[in-house]
Amino acid sequence: MYNIISKSKIWLSISGLLIATSIVALSMWGLRLGIDFTGGSLLEIQYNTDRPSVTIIEEALQSNNLKSLTVQPVNEKGMILRFQDTSEETHQAVLTKLRELSPISENNQVNFEELRFESVGPSIGQELQQKAIYATLLVLLSISLYIAWAFRKVSRPVTSWKYGMATIISLFHDVIIVLGFFAYLGHFHGVEINTSFIAAVLTVLGFSVHDTIVVFDRLRENLPRSNDDFAGTVNTSVNQTLRRSINTSVTVLLVLLSTTVLGGSSIHYFSLALLIGIFFGTYSSIFLASPLLVIWQQMKQRQS
Amino acid sequence: MPESRFSKLLRVTSKGRVWRSFVFILIIIIAGSLVVFGNYYNQAIDAYKIPLPKVKEIPFRLGLDLLGGSQLTYDADVSGVPAGEQGNAVEGARDVIEKRVNVFGVSEPHVEVNRTADNKYRILVELAGIKDIGEAIKKIGETPLLEFKEQNTARRALTTEEENSLKVFNESAKKKADEVLQKVKSNGDFSALAKEYSDDTTSKDNGGNVEWVSKRDSEEIASVASKIAIGQVGSTYIQTDRGFEIIKVNDQRIKEVKASHLLLCYKGSEGCSSEMSKEDAYKKIKEIKEQATPKNFADLVKQHSTDASNKERGGDLGWFGKDIMAKPFEEVAFGQKIDTISFVVETKFGYHLIHKTDENPEYNISHILIATQSIDDILGPESDWKNTELTGKNLKRATVQFNPQDNSPEVSLEFDEAGSKMFEEITERNVGKPVAIFLDNYPISTPNVNEKITGGQAVISGSFTVTEARDLAKRLNAGALPVPITLVNQQTVGASLGQQSVRDSLYAGMIGLILVAIFMLIYYRFLGFLSIIALAAYGILSLAIFKLWPVTLTLSGIAGFILSIGMAVDANILIFERLKEELRAGKSLSTAISEGFSRAWPSIRDSNFTTLLTTFVLIEFSTSVIKGFAVTLMLGVLLSMFSAITITRTLLRLFSEQWFEKHRWLIGYKKNQ
Numbered sequence: 001m002y003n004i005i006s007k008s009k010i011w012l013s014i015s016g017l018l019i020a021t022s023i024v025a026l027s028m029w030g031l032r033l034g035i036d037f038t039g040g041s042l043l044e045i046q047y048n049t050d051r052p053s054v055t056i057i058e059e060a061l062q063s064n065n066l067k068s069l070t071v072q073p074v075n076e077k078g079m080i081l082r083f084q085d086t087s088e089e090t091h092q093a094v095l096t097k098l099r100e101l102s103p104i105s106e107n108n109q110v111n112f113e114e115l116r117f118e119s120v121g122p123s124i125g126q127e128l129q130q131k132a133i134y135a136t137l138l139v140l141l142s143i144s145l146y147i148a149w150a151f152r153k154v155s156r157p158v159t160s161w162k163y164g165m166a167t168i169i170s171l172f173h174d175v176i177i178v179l180g181f182f183a184y185l186g187h188f189h190g191v192e193i194n195t196s197f198i199a200a201v202l203t204v205l206g207f208s209v210h211d212t213i214v215v216f217d218r219l220r221e222n223l224p225r226s227n228d229d230f231a232g233t234v235n236t237s238v239n240q241t242l243r244r245s246i247n248t249s250v251t252v253l254l255v256l257l258s259t260t261v262l263g264g265s266s267i268h269y270f271s272l273a274l275l276i277g278i279f280f281g282t283y284s285s286i287f288l289a290s291p292l293l294v295i296w297q298q299m300k301q302r303q304s
Numbered sequence: 305m306p307e308s309r310f311s312k313l314l315r316v317t318s319k320g321r322v323w324r325s326f327v328f329i330l331i332i333i334i335a336g337s338l339v340v341f342g343n344y345y346n347q348a349i350d351a352y353k354i355p356l357p358k359v360k361e362i363p364f365r366l367g368l369d370l371l372g373g374s375q376l377t378y379d380a381d382v383s384g385v386p387a388g389e390q391g392n393a394v395e396g397a398r399d400v401i402e403k404r405v406n407v408f409g410v411s412e413p414h415v416e417v418n419r420t421a422d423n424k425y426r427i428l429v430e431l432a433g434i435k436d437i438g439e440a441i442k443k444i445g446e447t448p449l450l451e452f453k454e455q456n457t458a459r460r461a462l463t464t465e466e467e468n469s470l471k472v473f474n475e476s477a478k479k480k481a482d483e484v485l486q487k488v489k490s491n492g493d494f495s496a497l498a499k500e501y502s503d504d505t506t507s508k509d510n511g512g513n514v515e516w517v518s519k520r521d522s523e524e525i526a527s528v529a530s531k532i533a534i535g536q537v538g539s540t541y542i543q544t545d546r547g548f549e550i551i552k553v554n555d556q557r558i559k560e561v562k563a564s565h566l567l568l569c570y571k572g573s574e575g576c577s578s579e580m581s582k583e584d585a586y587k588k589i590k591e592i593k594e595q596a597t598p599k600n601f602a603d604l605v606k607q608h609s610t611d612a613s614n615k616e617r618g619g620d621l622g623w624f625g626k627d628i629m630a631k632p633f634e635e636v637a638f639g640q641k642i643d644t645i646s647f648v649v650e651t652k653f654g655y656h657l658i659h660k661t662d663e664n665p666e667y668n669i670s671h672i673l674i675a676t677q678s679i680d681d682i683l684g685p686e687s688d689w690k691n692t693e694l695t696g697k698n699l700k701r702a703t704v705q706f707n708p709q710d711n712s713p714e715v716s717l718e719f720d721e722a723g724s725k726m727f728e729e730i731t732e733r734n735v736g737k738p739v740a741i742f743l744d745n746y747p748i749s750t751p752n753v754n755e756k757i758t759g760g761q762a763v764i765s766g767s768f769t770v771t772e773a774r775d776l777a778k779r780l781n782a783g784a785l786p787v788p789i790t791l792v793n794q795q796t797v798g799a800s801l802g803q804q805s806v807r808d809s810l811y812a813g814m815i816g817l818i819l820v821a822i823f824m825l826i827y828y829r830f831l832g833f834l835s836i837i838a839l840a841a842y843g844i845l846s847l848a849i850f851k852l853w854p855v856t857l858t859l860s861g862i863a864g865f866i867l868s869i870g871m872a873v874d875a876n877i878l879i880f881e882r883l884k885e886e887l888r889a890g891k892s893l894s895t896a897i898s899e900g901f902s903r904a905w906p907s908i909r910d911s912n913f914t915t916l917l918t919t920f921v922l923i924e925f926s927t928s929v930i931k932g933f934a935v936t937l938m939l940g941v942l943l944s945m946f947s948a949i950t951i952t953r954t955l956l957r958l959f960s961e962q963w964f965e966k967h968r969w970l971i972g973y974k975k976n977q
Contacts, residue, residue: 044801088441088791115801117437121792124377127420135921142917150910196860199922199930203867203937206918210871210911214878217907244874244881251823251877252870255816259866262815264808267859274867 002242005235008291015173015288018280022180025187031179032186034194035082037129039122043081043094044074044115051077051112052101060101064093072190075265078115085119132198139202143209144168150213154220157230158297163216166292170284171208175201178277185269196270204277207252211285215241219290231294238290249282322957329951333841336848362851366432367858367932370806372799373432376441378789380417380425384691385787394425396697396786401429404444427789437796449785450696451742452727453689454734474676481541481548481674488537494552494670503547503675511670512552518559518666529553529667547675555668560769561637562662564619566592566604567611569654576654578610589648589655596645601659610654620711623664623769633658689740689747692730697786698723700760702777707765713773714765715780724760732756743776805859813866820873828880830970834955835876842872842947849939861932868940871912875948878904884971893961901953908948912941 066083144164151160185191218237226233260271382390405413414430495511502508519526541548569576570585602618630651646658824832883900922934
């Protein structure tokens with residue numbers, strides 16, 4: 001049996017450090033919001049042969065008066081253009097310009113293909129931001145209510161709402177680390193977050209709770225029969241679920257690792273967010289949520 | 305008789321119950337497999353000629369990110385619709401858009417109405433695998449907004465002060481127009497003068513050129529222009545509702561021609577049912593030509609023409625522009641003089657004689673506009689008309705017909721029941737007054753109402769060409785939008801990106817699953833093997849439900865499915881760990897199995913329930929992308945509970961305790977010494 005609880009200071013410091021770093025990263029760089037949230041247009045094209053340089057494209061499109069145009073090469077043959085949200089006419093005009101830039105090759109093949117085009121009005125973006133925030137808050141509320149209810153029978157020596165609190169703190173920990181990491185990715189690698197990132201974060205949230213509940217459930221089962229003190233019982237419970245926690249995470253992480261590495265570009269960052277979130281979700285259910293319960297119990301003991 | 309498996313089934317022992325649920329599981333798995341792999345099953349039956357019934361092949365419903373295609377989001381403006389009617393009006397717009405989309409042949413278009421939290425209406429149009437999205441957007445947007453308006457009697461009169469200022473303004477405009485006209489006449493440079501004096505901002509910089517103007521654009525200007533020679537300036541100005549216009553005619557051409565024809569087709573020409581030979585037909589038409597005059601032309605047509613479509617009308621073709629008729633026909637018709645009969649014209653349809661009855665010329669005109677003010681400029685435009693409750697949504701059918709008096713094409717409208725009643729009321733209160741028909745906010749016809757009209761028929765007449773009338777009827781039939789819409793969001797995914805994503809993600813998912821299977825086999829051995837079977841069954845059932853429901857599979861939906869497999873594995877692992885614990889505590893195998901399951905259940909239930917809570921919130925509150933993810937995850941979680949508890953347990957119980965005792969290593973556990 002590993003003595004996890006007695007070393008809780010180490011784990012809490014590690015988590016504290018990770019949270020602090022993430023908060024610093026978030027407040028310094030913020031998240032780079034994609035056009036889903038801000039409104040705007042994104043045009044991705046792929047060239048069959050040589051692609052024109054960024055400056056040539058920028059110069060050619062100057063006459064189209066696109067506000068805040070950025071042109072960014074992707075992979076070997078792709079190009080992503082971003083500009084303000086726009087009408088279908090502008091979209092077609094841009095395509096025509098691009099076609100002029102890269103004329104049809106000898107075998108009559110069009111020289112590039114439009115992979116995707118998205119244009120989001122600013123009001124829709126706003127609406128989506130709002131919805132994402134509401135959804136997150138609602139998920140948090142319903143989860144903590146459910147846990148407080150599910151653990152209503154265990155109120156000694158720690159009251160049931162504290163289980164809920166510990167769960168919420170550990171999921172905050174997991175989510176903030178993911179956000180911090182994406183703030184870093186956004187600042188240094190230009191990774192933008194979009195709606196599927198929100199889906200990933202909410203899943204991490206669900207998984208984190210999922211994991212914590214399994215550990216707490218064992219504690220719920222052990223407490224009435226245990227002769228040990230609270231810290232000891234928590235430690236036993238964590239150890240009893242350790243193998244399951246690790247095995248489950250390993251299987252999920254195996255799948256996510258392969259979708260991150262091998263999956264298409266469109267789910268790459270989605271999988272990455274889940275990978276990080278679920279890794280720390282497992283960590284936090286063992287090394288953060290349970291030690292927190294013990295610390296609260298000891299604080300209460302010292303008071304009385 | 306030895307006890308057969310069959311008799312075990314019927315007997316209600318604990319073992320019998322296990323066999324029963326095993327058969328039950330087997331049946332749903334086979335049914336699920338037939339749904340998922342229906343096409344392979346049918347192929348196999350065909351290939352080996354097995355006498356089994358075929359199954360219905362159900363495809364997966366793939367989202368646009370996988371299939372390639374476009375998603376368009378429109379805002380519907382319901383501000384003009386009374387509160388209780390808004391939902392219906394938007395639904396009407398949805399139907400119209402769906403019809404529009406169907407017209408240009410998109411396979412399974414998906415058009416739905418969303419209502420946002422702040423009471424706005426959105427119409428979502430999903431077009432899978434479409435090539436030219438620009439064209440599609442144009443077609444959807446082009447849909448006409450048809451409105452019926454009556455005179456606005458509530459319009460206030462001008463005050464004396466306003467009237468005076470209007471008078472002063474227009475008098476000074478007239479003075480200015482006189483001055484400019486003098487300058488033009490004294491051989492001034494027309495385009496320089498236009499630049500200096502014209503109030504028409506759109507044309508003043510290119511010498512006042514307003515391009516081609518026909519009678520339909522402006523009756524007054526066209527009739528004056530017809531009296532001015534090419535290159536000349538009119539000797540006086542024309543007063544239009546915009547102001548005083550001094551015009552110069554740069555060029556002139558014929559826009560449309562009105563003609564009737566006599567056709568003699570012969571064996572072998574297009575669409576001909578006559579048995580006459582080509583030589584005979586030529587001889588005959590020559591004879592007809594000899595005796596044809598503009599007066600007897602219609603009678604000759606009724607006697608001889610083989611064009612049944614307009615024979616009874618004396619061969620009248622109505623108005624037509626360029627590029628409508630066969631090339632030789634058009635050249636002759638446009639070239640000949642009014643009220644003459646052409647020589648014999650040959651087209652692919654046969655031999656024609658053409659009687660040109662009228663032509664509509666158009667003039668390339670430059671003008672200098674000296675603007676005047678009208679009541680509209682003071683009180684605001686279009687206040688002449690106010691909306692009635694009758695709109696395009698009440699339209700049942702639009703057809704082209706020909707006016708019996710002058711054979712000009714018209715569009716006749718037929719209203720539905722409610723529309724007929726409204727139309728009756730509108731005509732009743734407007735007897736002796738005009739009622740205007742607006743198409744896309746532009747008046748196309750303002751007939752005077754002579755009497756109350758019952759029966760729900762209205763006619764739009766104007767100077768249409770046949771083609772224009774047909775186009776209008778077609779557009780109205782495809783549907784008139786009951787509410788205006790604006791495109792606010794567009795997402796297009798190229799087909800190759802979609803296919804690439806599907807391939808990559810499926811490949812990645814497979815590799816991931818194989819890794820999981822290997823891990824489970826190594827770690828849990830026989831139990832791992834059972835869990836793989838249970839997971840495969842779980843996978844088949846999920847996919848079958850995706851097909852049957854049907855769930856739209858998007859990339860994030862597939863991600864949700866893969867994650868739900870993670871949850872399903874977790875349930876198995878929870879159970880196995882508990883089971884081994886119970887065995888370690890020295891319990892017998894059958895006790896360990898049932899204890900393991902019942903103890904693992906609360907964790908499985910609670911942890912999955914929180915995931916379900918999350919998916920519920922996501923389905924209720926989010927957009928399509930996340931929704932797809934949440935739906936597959938939710939289905940997955942529900943099914944995974946079933947598979948872990950029922951399938952895994954039943955499989956475990958199929959094997960006898962003695963068999964396990966003999967092969968304890970299979971569970972990865974040695975008996976306590």
